[in-house]
Amino acid sequence: MSMQKKHGKIRKGGNKPRRPDHVKAGAPGPALPPAKGGQYWLYGNHPVQAALANDSRRFRMLACTKAQADAYGATAERRGIETKLVDRASLDQLFPEGTVHQGIAALVQPLEETFLEDLLFSLPDHATYVVLDQVTDPHNVGAILRTAAVFGADAVIMQDRHAPPESAVLAKSASGALETTPLVRVPNLARALEHMKDAGFWCAGLAGESETDLPDFTRPDRAAIVMGAEGSGLRRLTRDHCDVLLRIPMAENAVGSLNVSNAAAIVLYALCSR
Structure with a gap:
């Protein structure tokens, strides 16, 4: 029977992995x-695991509870990231009340900028x-990134x-898609749409008042789906730079339109499955 030390006492137990040397107890x-x-x-878990798998992501520190040390220690050691062992209260202090951090957090630098010109090249x-087009809620942008990754958007x-x-x-x-799906920022959206058209994209804007239903749209080889903010929708200049406007067919209802991230999921499923 194996014997193992814990907190200065001898206890009976199995071969529990030793905490990696670089993990500092707090x-x-x-x-x-x-x-x-x-x-x-x-x-x-998902954001930090995906960030660790992305060699382009720069870390300053990893902080985790004892329960998470074995799950993250080896990868953090391979990448040379300082890892600090803390209690849940220390992590709670970093975030707003009610944040579900799952006992793991990483202090990181933002990803390096991706340029549209490089993608088109x-x-x-x-x-x-x-x-x-002016979707300002980070929850919606994150959810759309996740949907884009799931359906293979570029x-x-x-x-x-x-x-x-x-x-x-x-x-x-x-949920990890920030590390795998490029999030590109452009200074002028109308000009960016023109650059995409020059590269062979067909730009399709989503608008509830359109007379063209999504199922009737023949998907081109290169498609850009343009979506506006909830409520205001696409701005006029953005609409003017779209080749076609589409709508998602919906039954009469008391709810109104879909959340922009839900609408993105429907459109990407319809287009990427063809």
């Missing part, structure tokens, strides 16, 4: 460094972009103004 409730200089604390014959594009910055909330809503 006293209950130690203060973790604040995010500064553009950094932010990423949290949750190496464009495949069959491509799908999602273009967001990028999500939005204007750099009137759009949420990269953040923990956006990353959590994306």
Whole structure:
């Protein structure tokens, strides 16, 4: 029978893995460094796991509870990331009340910027972009990134103004897709649509008043789906730069239109499954 030391006493037990040497134990409730200089604390299993798998993501520190140390220690050690063992109260202090951090957080730098011109330069014959016109809620942008990843869209594009910055909330809503699906910011959305058209994209805007139903749209090889903010929808200039406007057929109801992230899921399923 194997014997194992724990807290200065001998106990009976199995071959429990030893905590990696680089994981530093912390006293209950130690203060973790604040995010500064553009950094932010990423949290949750899916976002942190995806970030660790992305060699382009730069880390300053990983903080986890004892229960999560074995799950993250080896990968963090391979990447040379300092890992601090803390209690849940220390992680709670980093985030708003009620945040589900799952005992894991990472202090990270924002991802390096991806440029539309670079994507268009190496464009495949069959491509799908999602273009967001002043969608400001980070939960919605994150959910659309997740949907884009699931249905194989190649990028999500939005204007750099009137759009949420990269953040923990956006990353959590994306459930790891922020690390795999390019999130591209452009200074001028109308000009970006023109660049996409020059590259062979057909730009289809989503508008409830359109007379063309989504199922009647013949999908081209390169399609850009353009979606506006809830309520206001697409701006006039954005509409003018779309080749066609589409609507999602809906029954008469007391609810009204769909949430923009739900609408994105429907459109991407319809187009990417053809």
